[in-house]
Structures are given as C-alpha cells and as structure tokens.
Amino acid sequence: MYKFESIKLDKNHPQHLYVQLYKMIKELILLGHLKEADRLPPVRAMSKMLEINNVTVVKAYEILEKEGLVYKKIGSGTYISKQLINQLNEVDQESKQQTNIRSQLMEQGHIKVEKNMINFASATPSADLFPVEDFKQVLNEVLDRDKGYAFDYQEGQGYYQLRKILKDYIFHYGIKSEVENIQIISGAQQGIDIISKALVNYGDYVLIESPSYTGAMAAFNSRGAKMIDIPLQKDGLDLDILEKKIKTHKPRFIYVMPNFQNPTGISYSPGKKKELLKICKNYNMYIVEDDYLSDLNFYSEDNTTLKKLDEDELVIYIKSFSKIFMPGLRLGFLVIPSKLHENLLMAKHTTDISTSGLLQRAFELYLDKGIWQQHLKYMEDKYKERFVVMKESIKEYFPEYISYSLPLGGVNFWFKLPKGFSSKELYERSVVKNIIFAPGNLFFMNNNDEGYFRLSIAAVNPSEIKYGIKILSIVIREYIDKRRDQRNDSLIKPIL
Numbered sequence: 068m069y070k071f072e073s074i075k076l077d078k079n080h081p082q083h084l085y086v087q088l089y090k091m092i093k094e095l096i097l098l099g100h101l102k103e104a105d106r107l108p109p110v111r112a113m114s115k116m117l118e119i120n121n122v123t124v125v126k127a128y129e130i131l132e133k134e135g136l137v138y139k140k141i142g143s144g145t146y147i148s149k150q151l152i153n154q155l156n157e158v159d160q161e162s163k164q165q166t167n168i169r170s171q172l173m174e175q176g177h178i179k180v181e182k183n184m185i186n187f188a189s190a191t192p193s194a195d196l197f198p199v200e201d202f203k204q205v206l207n208e209v210l211d212r213d214k215g216y217a218f219d220y221q222e223g224q225g226y227y228q229l230r231k232i233l234k235d236y237i238f239h240y241g242i243k244s245e246v247e248n249i250q251i252i253s254g255a256q257q258g259i260d261i262i263s264k265a266l267v268n269y270g271d272y273v274l275i276e277s278p279s280y281t282g283a284m285a286a287f288n289s290r291g292a293k294m295i296d297i298p299l300q301k302d303g304l305d306l307d308i309l310e311k312k313i314k315t316h317k318p319r320f321i322y323v324m325p326n327f328q329n330p331t332g333i334s335y336s337p338g339k340k341k342e343l344l345k346i347c348k349n350y351n352m353y354i355v356e357d358d359y360l361s362d363l364n365f366y367s368e369d370n371t372t373l374k375k376l377d378e379d380e381l382v383i384y385i386k387s388f389s390k391i392f393m394p395g396l397r398l399g400f401l402v403i404p405s406k407l408h409e410n411l412l413m414a415k416h417t418t419d420i421s422t423s424g425l426l427q428r429a430f431e432l433y434l435d436k437g438i439w440q441q442h443l444k445y446m447e448d449k450y451k452e453r454f455v456v457m458k459e460s461i462k463e464y465f466p467e468y469i470s471y472s473l474p475l476g477g478v479n480f481w482f483k484l485p486k487g488f489s490s491k492e493l494y495e496r497s498v499v500k501n502i503i504f505a506p507g508n509l510f511f512m513n514n515n516d517e518g519y520f521r522l523s524i525a526a527v528n529p530s531e532i533k534y535g536i537k538i539l540s541i542v543i544r545e546y547i548d549k550r551r552d553q554r555n556d557s558l559i560k561p562i563l
C-alpha cells in the first residue's frame with residue numbers, strides 16, 4: 068500500500084476526482100514506481116485510504132484498463148499490465164533513438180522533417196507555391212513542337228535558345244554577357260561542384276565566408292580543397308583579414324554570396340562590393356559569386372551583383388532558381404569568364420554530359436511567354452508577406468537577449484543565443500514541440516556550437532510563422548531563463 072501513499076486528491080479542484088486518481092496512478096506507472104504485475108489496491112481499500120467513494124475508484128481503474136495500463140483477473144484483483152510497460156519503454160527507447168538519428172543526420176547537414184512540423188529549417192519554397200499548371204502547359208507545348216529532339220542529348224553548354232534568352236534576362240539586371248559565356252547547369256550546387264572540379268587541385272586553397280553555405284563547403288571538401296574562412300561583418304567580408312589570407316595562401320578563388328547571404332541574410336555594402344573586386348583584381352584571384360537570391364529584395368537600396376560590377380572577367384557568376392521557382396527542376400546557369408570556358412565545359416561534360424533537354428526547352432518557353440515575370444511577382448509578394456510577419460513576430464515574441472540584425476531581403480534570419488547556450492540543445496527542445504530550424508554550427512568550418520541559429524521563411528506560411536515564433540520563444544525562455552536561475556542558485560557566495 069505504501070506506494071499509493073503519495074496519492075493526494077484535491078477535493079476542491081475542478082477536475083473530477085476519478086480523473087485525478089487515474090492520472091496519479093498512471094504517473095506512478097510511467098515513473099516506474101509501479102511495475103509489471105504489481106497489484107492495485109482493491110477498490111474498497113483504495114476508497115477508504117483516500118476517503119472517496121467506491122465508484123470514483125472503479126471509474127479511475129476502468130480508464131486505466133481501457134488504456135491497457137492495467138488488467139483485471141477475475142476474483143483476484145487489478146494488475147499492472149506487462150505489454151504496455153514494454154510499449155512505454157519502447158516509446159522511450161524510440162525517442163532516444165530518434166534523438167540519436169537526429170544528431171547523426173544533423174552531423175551530415177540533414178534534418179528530418181515530419182508532416183506536422185513548422186519548418187524554419189528549410190530555405191526552399193514549399194510545394195504549394197510551385198507553378199505546376201503553367202509548367203505543365205509549356206511542357207506539353209515543347210513535346211508537341213520538338214517531339215523526340217526534346218529527349219536527345221543537348222549541347223554540353225546548354226540549349227542555345229535558352230542561353231540566348233538568359234543573356235537578355237540578365238541584361239535587365241545589368242549583367243552583360245555573350246551567349247558563349249553562359250553555361251547551363253543542373254542546379255547551382257552542380258555549378259559549385261564543376262567550378263571546383265575545373266579549378267581546384269588537391270590541396271589548393273579556397274576562401275569562403277564564415278559562416279557559409281554547407282553545400283559549397285562540402286563540394287570544396289570533396290575536391291580536396293583546403294578552406295580558409297573569412298569572418299563576415301555586418302556589411303560584408305572583413306577585407307583586412309581577406310587580404311592577409313590572400314597574401315599568405317594564394318587561394319584559387321573566393322566563394323561569396325554578396326546579397327542576402329546564406330545563412331546570415333547579410334548584404335555587402337556597395338563600398339565593400341567594389342573593394343572586394345579591387346582586391347581580387349590586385350591579386351588576380353577569381354570570385355565565385357553565388358546569386359541564389361538577389362531577386363528577393365524587399366528593403367535594400369542595393370542588390371547589385373558583383374558580376375554587374377565586374378569589368379575584368381574575374382567573377383564566375385552562379386544563378387540558381389531554386390528559391391524562387393522549383394528546386395526539383397534542377398536548372399541554373401553560370402556566366403563564365405572567357406578564359407575558363409573550355410575547362411568548365413569539360414567539367415560539366417564529365418559530370419552529366421548535359422542538363423535535361425526537355426526541361427531546358429520548357430523553361431525557355433516559360434521565360435519567352437513572360438510567365439516567369441508573373442511568377443516572380445507572385446513569389447515576391449508571398450515572400451514579402453512572410454518576411455513582414457516574421458519581422459513583427461520576432462519583435463513581439465523573442466526575448467531581448469536574443470541578438471540579431473534583420474536582413475533587408477531574402478529568406479534567412481540569423482540569431483544568436485546568449486553566451487554559453489547551445490543552439491543544438493535549443494533544437495532538441497524545440498523539435499519535440501514540432502518546431503525545427505537550422506542550428507548554426509552546420510554553417511561553420513569548425514562546426515563549433517556558439518549559439519547561432521538560422522530561421523528561414525521559405526517553407527512556412529504567415530500563420531505558421533506567427534505561431535512558430537511564439538512557441539519557439541517559449542522554448543527559448545524555458546531553456547535560458549531556467550538554466551540561468553539554476554546557475555544563480557548554485558553560485559558560490561562568500562560567507563558574510
């Protein structure tokens with residue numbers, strides 16, 4: 068009986084007594100105080116001990132039985148069920164396993180997304196924003212028009228008509244290029260990879276921003292490059308450190324995202340863009356510019372690309388459409404300095420011969436018909452709505468000790484927890500509340516957890532953003548305020 072002495076019912080509580088009793092017995096089971104085959108006190112004994120009537124106890128036992136936590140043996144009594152305890156242990160094991168799987172995935176730069184989660188981790192748009200119907204029409208039109216040719220190998224450099232229309236497209240953004248300097252790629256990731264393949268020999272140095280895009284770091288790593296990271300400041304790279312590193316290491320190139328950088332959302336100031344070009348010209352070093360998002364400019368007065376400012380053919384420009392179109396299409400393009408044309412073409416050829424002809428042709432038609440401009444406008448509006456809600460929610464809910472500086476466009480928001488707190492731990496706490504984000508260590512070469520984290524608005528709608536930020540704020544407060552209280556409690560104080 069002693070195990071049940073901890074049960075205290077509150078007769079003044081609005082919750083029914085039988086519910087209180089059921090919950091307390093369940094807790095004893097879950098905590099392991101009641102074990103398999105232990106017997107519950109007979110109804111009359113329990114009711115006497117708790118000074119309640121028999122019916123209350125019967126009702127509580129009935130719920131426990133319905134849940135499979137106990138079973139009745141006729142003429143003998145009510146016992147704790149074995150099966151369910153095993154199941155509960157399994158659940159516990161499963162959640163431990165899940166934590167292990169999560170951290171293994173995380174080490175590899177992946178995050179498991181369940182259907183009901185609010186996904187601040189993914190920086191690619193949710194499928195409901197894809198222009199499926201419009202694309203179906205251009206696909207059909209291409210099939211009727213080009214028949215089997217659409218399925219032939221294409222020129223390695225890319226379908227000529229597409230390169231031609233892209234030349235005009237980038238001209239609107241101030242980038243002057245010849246059709247010959249445009250190389251179609253199967254997504255920006257492939258672009259980064261073939262640039263490394265063409266330019267990097269094992270052991271060569273490559274400069275990157277710190278923090279940087281994980282996919283690029285992985286590509287450079289896979290080619291045996293030695294990476295050196297240059298700290299990012301609020302207005303772009305630390306140019307003093309950059310120059311020192313160029314002098315000492317003579318790198319092959321620097322990889323940068325000057326507009327709405329991933330993961331920080333930082334944009335380089337116009338001055339720093341120009342200065343970067345000047346330094347690279349002085350040292351005759353290539354710049355790989357990953358323009359994954361300059362189109363999504365909401366409040367910046369300058370989203371100029373380095374390529375637009377490049378008068379010396381120093382910039383290898385990579386354009387991805389994944390954030391504003393459909394990532395699964397695997398389409399993008401490079402604008403290449405003439406000198407590198409052959410090398411890059413060879414690298415592309417040995418990678419996949421050519422990008423899908425059908426998709427290149429359909430995309431060309433999509434651009435040609437002007438549907439692209441409508442879609443771009445649609446995506447800008449959608450993202451801007453999310454952007455505004457995100458900004459407002461952060462201001463409303465986030466505790467003042469979370470540091471951040473708001474981006475002026477794009478989809479990524481970058482935060483820092485107070486010193487000594489871990490974004491991985493915050494992740495573990497928020498994932499159980501069905502909120503996921505990208506812990507900051509993933510974006511640093513040393514993988515150190517310094518409390519940074521990235522929230523992206525690409526895959527969440529405005530109401531999810533508001534709700535998600537509210538819950539995340541609660542999780543943050545629970546993590547940080549409680550831990551601080553504990554730390555304060557255990558302070559070593561002088562005896563006065």
Ligand SMILES: Cc1ncc(COP(=O)(O)O)c(C=O)c1O
Pocket residue numbers: 190253254255256257280282324329357359386387388389394398399
């Ligand atoms: C900065 C950056 N570059 C490149 C890529 C890859 O883009 P794509 O889907 O075009 O290969 C991503 C994808 O998230 C990215 O964030």
